[in-house]
Amino acid sequence: MTHLTAELLRDGVVSEAEIAEAAGIGRPGQAIKLSPDAFHVAGIHLGAGLVQIAITDLTASAKATASFGFSLREATPDDVVARTAETLAGLIAEVDGPRLLGVGVAVPGPVNADQRSILASINTGWRNLPLAAKFETETGLPVVLEHNVSSIALAEVRYGIGRRVPAVLYVYLRTGLGAGLVVDGVPFRPGGHGAVELGHIQISQDGPPCSCGNHGCLESYVNERVLMRAAGLEGVAPSNLMERLEATETWAPTLDRLTDSLAIAINLLTPDLIVLGGHLGEAPDSMFAHLLKNLPPRVMPHMRDILRIERTSFGPLSGAFGGAAVALDHFFYSGVRQ
Structure with a gap:
């Protein structure tokens, strides 16, 4: 430890802090702290x-x-x-x-x-x-x-709202609808290369065609292009897209489809925390109220009291x-x- 600490001090990665009080035989310990700009x-x-x-x-x-x-x-x-x-x-x-x-x-x-x-x-x-x-x-x-x-899920676990949380599911909406899962600090990569394809959960067998080649995937209903059209908007999507959508007849079915898919994901993956980003992270409070009310009855009993839903720590x-x-x-x- 002495040699390792000396190397870190020499490289400027850490610096000395206050000296710890002696707790027995030997010289007092020396506290060190990370130098973020090393x-x-x-x-x-x-x-x-x-x-x-x-x-x-x-x-x-x-x-x-x-x-x-x-x-x-x-x-x-x-x-x-x-x-x-x-x-x-x-x-x-x-x-x-x-x-x-x-x-x-x-x-x-x-x-x-x-x-x-x-x-x-x-x-x-x-x-x-x-x-x-x-x-x-x-x-x-x-x-x-x-x-x-x-x-992004890893960033939340290391440096954001997901610190000290065993399992974090991050759901992100921009062009498409994606998800990422980190369990015990490690990104979930099934098979060494997989991803959590929340947007491609099929919620209707006769739904619209999806970019993945299937029909009726959640992403075929909940993606930026579809929501822009429902809100009567063109061009670059505004940061308040979900708020603009709230005033349309598409709002209620969008929330229901999102709730359906999140319920499936929660029962399969059992996350302690769901973090919403992209357009979902900028959504009005009414969306969060809907999810907090309607998700618990849809998930396993042991998940109902521990589940949290939060906005991303890192913004756009x-x-x-x-x-x-x-x-x-x-x-x-x-x-x-x-």
């Missing part, structure tokens, strides 16, 4: 038409952020990677701080077991795409990938903080630091 990481969220970037310290506190939109029809993956790398380089120059350890990229789909490639993204059409290698070529930095909503840039959380886990707290 290193930085970058988090990137690649969404379907939107990129978010954040540079953070070792506690996931933002030092600089940026975002931009792109056209899925016109921009190739290489175009998006190049523009993202250019934007990141500008942020690095702006911060002009300590060494950047690496980049975590939250991607819109499951990734392979070594977290180097996105396997299949329904909303972007990307399949078997080696995004980690592409970003490393453009940035000159080590890169790790993770499913986007799983990344939650995806970028998710990427940063993955980078911190992989490049610093795991001991991989290069």
